[in-house]
Amino acid sequence: MAEPPLIEAHDLTKRYDDFVAVDGIDFAVARGETFGFLGPNGAGKSSTMRMIGAVSPTSGGTLRVLGRDPERDGPAIRERLGVVPQEDNLDLELDVGENLLVYGRFFGLPRDEIRRRSDELLEFVQLADRSDARVDSLSGGMKRRLTIARALINEPELMLLDEPTTGLDPQARHALWDRLYRLKQRGVTLVLTTHYMDEAEQLCDRLVIMDRAKIVAEGSPRELIERFVxxxxxxxxxxxxxxxxxxxxxxxxxxxxxxxxxxxxxxxxxxxxxxxxxxxxxxxxxxxxxxxxxxxxxxxxxxxxx
The missing domain is CATH 3.30.70.980 (YebC, transcriptional regulation domain)
Structure with missing residues (x-):
């Protein structure tokens, strides 16, 4: 890597009492790439993502995100992150624009700036004509795109996406892939977990496969195919x-x-x-x-x- 990694982990470990969720893994994510975590349920993907997102402390090893220690500099890191959780947690009682306004205020952004960014983001995720619509009237794909728009309101350098297209129909999945690819073209670093292998092949520059809390393989999709099958x-x-x-x-x-x-x-x-x-x-x-x-x-x- 020509410049320091945006995320770097060495011997990263996460324990919950006697249960080891992440067992001494090493990985690095370069600025501007799309990096994936694949693995069965319980492999340690979500625990790793929570540590990267500075919402769960490490139990061992070292982790640097955006050049900072998540345990010491959690608030500073979260200001520069965009997070798309596995389950949409939009406010169903508010309309589309109000959801972006409320979230933008969490970052201390002025209302005029939030409105300007909201207009751009709704255009980007193809929801410009639904700004005044109630969230509970949106389809699943629209809600997912709104969640991505919301995660971009603070203009993050790094996006964490947990199972971004789970439950969507093929048309909605492909529409979302297109938006994520355009984010990558803008220089946003994407880190995602997914159970869809075709999604990983389409989006990821590199990925790791986790099993039983460890990394069992790392490389580009093509490299892994050539190496193991x-x-x-x-x-x-x-x-x-x-x-x-x-x-x-x-x-x-x-x-x-x-x-x-x-x-x-x-x-x-x-x-x-x-x-x-x-x-x-x-x-x-x-x-x-x-x-x-x-x-x-x-x-x-x-x-x-x-």
Whole structure:
């Protein structure tokens, strides 16, 4: 990195009594990049985000955000942050413009300045025509865009986004991705958690995958795919468990699931030919490129974690 990282953590740890939520992780976020935290539920993502946001103290290690210590300089850091929580916490009894006005006053901004910024932000998130609308009349996607506008009222250098598109339909998700990409073009640093692998591939310059409170992989989406999985994936549905053992060694990583067999390979069509040459005739065959989701499942497993 040519300049000091905007966020830097060494051996960062978070404990709740005897439970270790974050176990000695290292990472750094450069100014202007989009950085992601991926992991199953309980992996430590939200605990890490709360420490970065200067609302939860560290239990060990060192953390610097915007060059400052979150425990000592929490208020100064929060003045320069924009935070989009996982659940929208807008005031439903106020209209769109009033939500921005009240939030702007928390930062001590003059009313005229808040109105000027509000006009620009509502235009940016495509809500300019809904300024006087009650929040409870907005769709889920509109509420999410308003939450982002609210988080930008103090013109932050760093945005923390926790599951920014959870629960949105595909059109709303893509509209939000566009707004976040435009923020990145403006030089805003974005740090996000997400359960959507396609979202991470679309938005993140770099990311870490967390599992059981530790970082198990770090890199760009493309680097992680090239490092941990084969180039293509073949999915076979055979309708019977009898064929599964005979496919061992036919490709790369073979995973026998209840409903299908998943095989990693660098030549999907060639592998399908080999399957047919063995006299096997699956009910359906799917050949696709490997994705970040394949990396995620390879590293963290398929078991559900409550």
């Amino acid at each position: 084969e180039r293509e994936v073949v999915e076979l549905r055979t309708g019977t468990d009898g064929d599964a053992p005979s496919l061992d060694g036919i490709g790369g990583h073979v995973e026998v699931l209840q409903d299908r067999i998943v095989i990693g390979t660098d030549d999907g069509d060639g592998l399908v030919d080999r399957v047919h040459a063995l006299g096997l005739h699956p009910e359906t065959v799917l050949v696709r490129r490997a994705t970040l989701e394949d990396v995620f499942l390879r590293l963290t497993g398929r078991s559900l974690i409550d």
